[in-house]
Amino acid sequence: MQDGSIGSVRIEAGARMKSRAIPVAPFVLTVFGATGDLARRKLLPALFRRDFAGQLPDAATIFGVARGPMPRDEFLAMVRSAILEHVPESKTTGPELDRFLARLDYVAADAEGENGWTDLAAALSKYAERIQVHYLATAPHLFGPICERLGRYGLAKGDSRIVIEKPIGKDVESAVRLNQTVGKIFPEERVYRIDHYLGKETVQNLMALRFANALFEPLWNAAHIDHVQITVAESIGVEERGAYYDESGALRDMVQNHLLQLLCLVAMEPPYSLEAAAVRDEKLKVLKSLERIDETNAAVLTVPGQYRAGACNGIAVPGYTDEIANRQSTTETFVALKVAVANWRWTGVPFYLRTGKRLQQRSSEIVVTFRKVPHSIFNSESGKALQTRLVIRLQPDEGIKLWLMIKEPGPGGMRLQYTPLDMSFAEAFDVSVPDAYERLLMDVVRGNATLFMRRDEVEAAWCWIDPIRQAWSQMNEPPRPYVAGSWGPSAAVALIERDGRTWAEDGP
Numbered sequence: 403m404q405d406g407s408i409g410s411v412r413i414e415a416g417a418r419m420k421s422r423a424i425p426v427a428p429f430v431l432t433v434f435g436a437t438g439d440l441a442r443r444k445l446l447p448a449l450f451r452r453d454f455a456g457q458l459p460d461a462a463t464i465f466g467v468a469r470g471p472m473p474r475d476e477f478l479a480m481v482r483s484a485i486l487e488h489v490p491e492s493k494t495t496g497p498e499l500d501r502f503l504a505r506l507d508y509v510a511a512d513a514e515g516e517n518g519w520t521d522l523a524a525a526l527s528k529y530a531e532r533i534q535v536h537y538l539a540t541a542p543h544l545f546g547p548i549c550e551r552l553g554r555y556g557l558a559k560g561d562s563r564i565v566i567e568k569p570i571g572k573d574v575e576s577a578v579r580l581n582q583t584v585g586k587i588f589p590e591e592r593v594y595r596i597d598h599y600l601g602k603e604t605v606q607n608l609m610a611l612r613f614a615n616a617l618f619e620p621l622w623n624a625a626h627i628d629h630v631q632i633t634v635a636e637s638i639g640v641e642e643r644g645a646y647y648d649e650s651g652a653l654r655d656m657v658q659n660h661l662l663q664l665l666c667l668v669a670m671e672p673p674y675s676l677e678a679a680a681v682r683d684e685k686l687k688v689l690k691s692l693e694r695i696d697e698t699n700a701a702v703l704t705v706p707g708q709y710r711a712g713a714c715n716g717i718a719v720p721g722y723t724d725e726i727a728n729r730q731s732t733t734e735t736f737v738a739l740k741v742a743v744a745n746w747r748w749t750g751v752p753f754y755l756r757t758g759k760r761l762q763q764r765s766s767e768i769v770v771t772f773r774k775v776p777h778s779i780f781n782s783e784s785g786k787a788l789q790t791r792l793v794i795r796l797q798p799d800e801g802i803k804l805w806l807m808i809k810e811p812g813p814g815g816m817r818l819q820y821t822p823l824d825m826s827f828a829e830a831f832d833v834s835v836p837d838a839y840e841r842l843l844m845d846v847v848r849g850n851a852t853l854f855m856r857r858d859e860v861e862a863a864w865c866w867i868d869p870i871r872q873a874w875s876q877m878n879e880p881p882r883p884y885v886a887g888s889w890g891p892s893a894a895v896a897l898i899e900r901d902g903r904t905w906a907e908d909g910p
């Protein structure tokens with residue numbers, strides 16, 4: 403809790419909430435790219451955690467698939483070390499880790515050749531009665547070849563599902579092509595496009611907050627909301643992914659997917675139910691309502707940036723072009739945007755978006771600032787009434803804060819103080835916040851596509867992003883420099899300050 407807060411929302415010991423793990427149906431999951439970074443860092447640890455929580459049934463089998471032959475023991479040793487690295491020790495010292503490893507096997511198959519596919523088909527045929535899930539944790543250029551072979555070797559039948567992850571294209575044409583290729587083998591209702599931001603607890607809580615409380619929805623519109631800010635700040639640089647990132651940049655890597663999905667959840671109309679089609683229809687309408695940014699207005703509404711050498715968390719770090727060893731690169735590692743949602747609910751309410759690498763701290767949040775009170779009854783001694791602000795914090799310290807004006811306690815007259823009503827999820831719940839992949843993987847097995855992106859959403863997002871990229875290349879200006887460890891280029895501050903507003907840090 404921070405100084406001056408009204409207090410964490412207190413939940414009595416007996417009433418502290420626990421999460422419940424309801425076992426999913428028997429399944430067999432193939433992870434293509436099983437020796438790669440995503441599988442090692444995210445997928446296998448997430449599956450282990452779900453097993454630890456009791457959510458995997460006895461009949462749950464996982465096949466790792468990659469090109470190189472590897473004895474099963476060697477694969478298990480790799481998975482064991484990945485889990486030891488990424489899961490806290492309290493979960494890995496008991497018998498659960500061996501129980502999980504016993505579910506695993508390995509098959510070598512060549513995504514672009516025919517080697518190994520009959521072996522894979524034979525191995526999977528033993529589980530024909532189970533739900534089959536294929537997770538493509540591979541480079542995106544392999545999505546097409548793998549899908550095609552899954553079809554050819556009889557592995558796309560029944561209600562088998564395929565999971566793919568961004569980048570889904572690099573512009574609208576390539577996204578359409580990829581979706582068509584996948585769509586030839588798997589019908590849309592069996593394609594699960596992951597945006598791992600949708601699996602984050604607080605993101606789902608945004609839906610609970612909006613649609614399970616009568617308090618907010620009547621105020622959730624231009625009459626009562628002044629503006630919305632969405633920040634996804636990272637302190638890391640491009641790490642090992644320089645080659646991918648330099649082709650992509652922050653707009654494609656983060657805005658096209660994660661930030662636009664967050665914007666959709668804030669801005670969408672209440673869906674008629676939580677069913678996938680209902681939620682996705684509403685998100686699609688938001689994407690289609692975004693006012694176009696192109697060469698006529700990009701200079702005013704967007705700020706691309708690129709980090710120079712500086713210090714993050716007290717450690718000196720090189721600039722982007724040194725990190726990727728391409729001094730000429732004009733790829734943006736930061737972007738700030740002022741976005742308008744052109745519909746009845748949101749006209750006149752700007753959505754300010756910003757994301758970047760090597761910023762001062764890792765911090766992602768959605769901040770909804772309500773309008774000023776129409777008339778103040780307080781005098782100058784009481785202090786100014788600041789605008790009510792709802793902060794939905796994605797990471798770290800997931801939680802929700804509602805910043806309100808209260809009277810400073812004590813007999814010293816009426817003095818106003820801006821203070822948060824603070825609910826930290828870690829304090830309120832008896833469980834650690836699960837990783838997004840845990841929830842999403844179980845949803846695929848359950849056949850629940852609500853938190854996945856439909857084809858038309860992905861394509862609509864690209865349709866909005868592409869003109870911004872085109873405008874930038876026409877403007878032919880390098881991205882604005884910023885010092886690593888700062889909050890981005892000063893032009894991003896100017897973007898919002900021109901409107902008489904400031905980027906919200908955690909506090910008044």
Ligand code: BG6
Binds near residue numbers: 636655
């Ligand atoms: C990925 C991006 O989708 O999301 C990365 O490709 C980024 O560049 C990452 O670092 C951020 O995810 P998270 O969950 O750490 O906020």
